[in-house]
Amino acid sequence: MEIYAIFLLAIGLSFDTFAVSVSCGLIEKDIRFLRASRIAIIFAIFQAIMPIAGWLLGLSVKKYIIRVDHWIAFGLLFFVGIKMIYESFKNDEERNFNPQDIKVILFLSIATTIDAFVIGITLAFLNVKLLLTTSIIGAVTYLASMLGILFGKNLGTHFGKKIEIVGGLILIAIGIKLLLEHL
Numbered sequence: 001m002e003i004y005a006i007f008l009l010a011i012g013l014s015f016d017t018f019a020v021s022v023s024c025g026l027i028e029k030d031i032r033f034l035r036a037s038r039i040a041i042i043f044a045i046f047q048a049i050m051p052i053a054g055w056l057l058g059l060s061v062k063k064y065i066i067r068v069d070h071w072i073a074f075g076l077l078f079f080v081g082i083k084m085i086y087e088s089f090k091n092d093e094e095r096n097f098n099p100q101d102i103k104v105i106l107f108l109s110i111a112t113t114i115d116a117f118v119i120g121i122t123l124a125f126l127n128v129k130l131l132l133t134t135s136i137i138g139a140v141t142y143l144a145s146m147l148g149i150l151f152g153k154n155l156g157t158h159f160g161k162k163i164e165i166v167g168g169l170i171l172i173a174i175g176i177k178l179l180l181e182h183l
Contacts, residue, residue: 001128005174010137012170013119014144015084016112017043021145024099025152031099039105040145046109047116048138054120055130062124069125070182076122077175080115084168115171126178 024039065072099105123133
């Protein structure tokens with residue numbers, strides 16, 4: 001997988017975290033850099049670890065499905081992309097959570113990284129450098145989270161749904177690219 005595709009993948013995966021981080025910034029308008037960084041680091045660690053877990057699962061089944069792996073990769077990326085787009089159209093309900101509570105951040109970290117786990121399964125079928133890929137995913141997620149908190153503090157919720165749609169479209173585009181390369 002080329003480096004630009006890894007960055008696009010990382011950007012696509014980070015949109016959920018960005019959207020959640022915007023909410024954190026909206027709720028904690030007086031949040032300072034160190035507290036925001038703590039939240040972003042936790043999100044980034046989870047976003048980097050989940051693809052590794054998915055990759056390990058994917059490796060265990062790779063030999064059984066090697067002939068259709070590109071279809072599986074396409075299907076998973078397409079599914080996650082469509083899910084992100086679908087979720088963006090749901091009505092937002094008032095969220096009553098404290099982004100400084102570690103239990104809340106851990107829950108949000110798990111909730112926003114399920115797609116990264118699925119992507120990790122896909123990565124097992126591709127020729128990727130896992131450490132490089134997950135490091136880029138973690139770094140991009142950290143930046144996206146910090147930007148989300150900043151945007152939440154300053155800009156409000158104007159971009160939340162649009163960002164999730166863009167993230168979903170990026171994941172679908174990567175899936176199509178992978179499928180076309182293998183056909």
